[in-house]
Amino acid sequence: MKPAAVPTVFIVDDDRGMRQAVQDLVESVGLRAESFATGEEFLSRQPTSDPGCLVLDVRLPQMSGLDFQRRLTDIGIQVPIIFITAHGDVPMSVRALKSGAVEFLTKPFRDQDLLDAIHQALQRDRAAREQQAEVHELHGRYKALTTREREVMELVVSGMLNKQIASEIGISEATVKIHRGNAMQKMQAGSLIELVRIADKIKHIPPK
């Protein structure tokens, strides 16, 4: 696993006073923070894939916060979002949370509520990144397998015995055993159960 970069709290609010206050609050608890007046401004920051979370004002001049959230999903940026708004209503918050927002806070909010949400969001981001990294690693190992080894591995995780595999693909049982051993070793699976779990992860989470 690569060591994760220092996470950053990104703030998008068109009200200058508000975004400076939030940035100030975040920095006061020792976190890195960067603030932007618009979503576009945020998107133009490089790199966008740095770990962190986003504190997003619902009412933005050009594109509303909720629309910006959808836009981020569309372009594949999976940053956890905390919404803040001057006058939010229930349907708006439901919509935001359903779309994966971490929290929906109404201005003025309690500072601890925002900080808790930020910590929760960073945690979620970290977990997601770790999982992504693991899958990436596993895909790398899988790529190292020969075609035959992949074939054998798939049949193994499907629950077939060596003998069955041998007759299925028309090679000797001894050869199956060799391929199986190689696959286990390359995939760094200590047991059959572990190999099945790895195969499952590869299958369900495609590499980035």
Next chain:
Amino acid sequence: MPQVGSFDIAKVSEAIHPDDREAVFRTADEAIRSGTRADCEHRLIRPDGEIRVVHSLGDLNNSEGRTQMFGTTQDITDRRRAEEERQVLYRELQESRVSLEEAERLAHVGSWVWDLEKNHVTYSDEYYRIFGLVPRKDPLDIATVREMIHPEDRGYVFRTAEDAIRSGERAECEHRILRPSGEIRIVHSLGDLKKDASGRPYQMFGVSQDITDRKLAEQALRRSQFYLREGERLAHIGSWASKYLGTRWSEDLDIYWSDEVYKIFGFDPKNGPPSLQQFLAAVHPQDRASLTETMKMLHEQHCNCDVTNRIVRPDGEIRYVRCVGIPVVENGVFQGFHGTTMDVTEQELLTQELRREQAYLAEAQSLTHVGSWACNLATREIFHSSDENARLYGFDSSQGPLPFDLFYATILPEDERIIRTKLENATSAGADYDVDFRIRRTDGAIRFLRGIGHHNPAQEAGEYFGITMDITDRKRAEEESERLRQLEADLAHINRVNMMGELAAALAHEIKQPIAASITSANALLRWLAHDPPDLERARATAARIEQDGNRAAEVINSLQSFYRTGIPTNRQSVDLKEIIGEMTVLLRAEAERNSIAIRQQLSAGMPTLFASRVQLHQVLMNLMLNAIEAMKDTGGEMTINTQVDPNGRLVTSVSDTGVGLTAENIERIFDPFHTTKPQGTGMGLTITRSIVESYGGRVWATANQGAGATFHFTLPGETEGHV
């Protein structure tokens, strides 16, 4: 046989016809007695029974002393017969003369005899009558005869006669004669010569017939034929007949063509009528099949036909020919066809041109959505309705003419009453009209139409022609621009109740932002101070921002307050309140009408001008008028705007309604901020009104009406008093 000797008297008596015996002897006795000659005619019977007629004469002879009668008897039988025959002949002659005269009279034939030696002429009675003269028996001398002939024909007549006499042949001529009345008659004369044994003509016998009537009839016939021919030629109409068409289908249809048909087809009449094949060959190739079909149909069904087709003349010219044919049936027996052939090229080209023009017109109408029509509004009869006119109403005109009421029924009931009145007024005055109205088209769509009708004074009362156009788009655009204008006005005056709501929300957001920011900053400040050691640098910066945010909030509130107090920046000028009231009435009339509210103005004369902001006055009036409308929304009613000038020269304006009215409690609180009786109200309308009125040094208050509703009053100082 003769005998010698004497007969006794008895024997003599026997020889006399029994019927005559007595008369013979009586005559004899009479003569003896008187001594005169006996003379009698009587009949004798011959021994063979034959009867003879004799004439006997007897004289007395008294010589030698004895009386003796001596006499002669002459057989006069033959003479008698001849006499009788002569008499019969004479009678017959008389009779035949009478019949001749009768015949002459009937036939208008007169006879005459020209005695060439004596050189005079005898006329028959009829001939005199032909001359219009009373018949005479004595002959006429030739000079008189000459006089009776038409001067121009005299030479010719006598020349003809002289030629005949010279040649010995029959004379024949037609010439005119003169009646004493001056009337001219035409006679046809024939004359034959009579010659003596030496061959020398001594007499000319002739007949003359009055042929005037026949001549006139001939002339009339010739004239009518001429006219017919000329008529055909002029009208390009020829006639034709066919004996065999319908009976026998063959190459030879025994067609008769009048000269004009030949001319139309460009054929030479000398060649005779064409054969079927030749005829069809003259027909334009594109029309040949259909015309052949038509002829077959005539032939088989003996029906009428009326077809127009093209022909190609021998010189290549294409002509349009209309052919009408009807079967001839006499006493139930089919006798063939006859008909007319007409050159309709000019009409056809004109018709085509007209059709093209019509098509262009229809196209133009459809492009511009303008239909044309002509009708009688009194009898509700349509004479003309263009396709586009029908289409405007959603009708299909291809089904034939549509009744007036069908069009009329599409008018929306709410417009019908007005339209009816307008049309009735126009019709009774014979005036033109121009009306806008709405219809429900057959497809259910509501369309705005404009109808312009011109009275047709040349025709009967109620006859109009005109156009109808679809002005829906224009109306919609007008409505849209009216709506936009109103919206603009609304925005400009920041006046409508919902605008106030939005304004409040916007202001709330504006205030909430700096407050939320300062709360967050305050929290951050506390955290900087809680650092060990406290981060004073950051804490100071944060505190500075809190101050900024606090000021920002205060600014928003200040601006709001100043807005409430004075509205948007004012631009005072000399204003006539009458104009303002007029403008607001126009602006709100639609809204009032939608709620069945009438707006009435009672403006005092000599209203002083004001030194004020038009916009603010708009705001004040609009607030009060909208409130009045709001109060009468469910009931409808009347809004009255009244102005008066009070003794101090101040203008008092009142807006009263007949709506729900005000409670005593409401009257107290009605101008308080955020006090509202309406579900969507902000409670700011009257507050703003008061703020504006008071900024001019005026006053605003409300009173409950005696009847229903409430009245709002406000005073404003006149311009001269002003300068507030």
